[in-house]
Amino acid sequence: MILPIWKNERITREETGMVKAKGSCLCGQLRIAVDGDPLVMAHCCCVDCQKASGGGHMSIARFREQDVVITGEYATYGVIAGSGNTNYRHFCPTCGGRGFGTNSGRPGQINVSVGIFEDSSWFAPKAAIFTRDHRHWDDLDGELPQFEEYPPA
Numbered sequence: 311m312i313l314p315i316w317k318n319e320r321i322t323r324e325e326t327g328m329v330k331a332k333g334s335c336l337c338g339q340l341r342i343a344v345d346g347d348p349l350v351m352a353h354c355c356c357v358d359c360q361k362a363s364g365g366g367h368m369s370i371a372r373f374r375e376q377d378v379v380i381t382g383e384y385a386t387y388g389v390i391a392g393s394g395n396t397n398y399r400h401f402c403p404t405c406g407g408r409g410f411g412t413n414s415g416r417p418g419q420i421n422v423s424v425g426i427f428e429d430s431s432w433f434a435p436k437a438a439i440f441t442r443d444h445r446h447w448d449d450l451d452g453e454l455p456q457f458e459e460y461p462p463a
């Protein structure tokens with residue numbers, strides 16, 4: 311099911327000076343800064359992430375909402391996932407660059423697309439998820455734990 315474009319003003323805050331990492335979309339108007347340690351670091355191989363990223367997977371780092379500062383405009387596209395929750399993908403309306411994702415089943419948490427960061431050397435994925443959709447040409451670290459869908463809770 312496709313939901314209309316929806317702008318989430320609730321999670322937009324003024325930029326602060328304290329950052330672990332910062333980055334922007336391709337054109338630079340949508341900027342994201344994060345602080346604190348990520349809750350999750352993973353590659354998601356699901357078909358939706360493939361379509362949204364144009365690659366074999368999307369690399370995400372999940373942060374607490376209070377550790378993320380978002381400035382600039384973004385558009386949102388929501389899809390109801392198999393879980394019944396709505397997965398929202400937020401992207402720059404000018405350049406189309408993906409910025410971050412939220413999920414109705416995980417309030418207060420934000421998945422930031424790692425590719426936006428100027429320096430992502432701190433990123434250390436702990437798992438590949440939704441490998442049921444993985445493409446053979448997308449090389450993943452063989453040592454990385456792989457899960458057909460989500461890891462067991």
Ligand SMILES: [Zn+2]
Pocket residue numbers: 335336337338339340402403404405406407
């Ligand atoms: Zn942009």
Ligand SMILES: [Zn+2]
Pocket residue numbers: 354355356357358359360368440
């Ligand atoms: Zn995915």
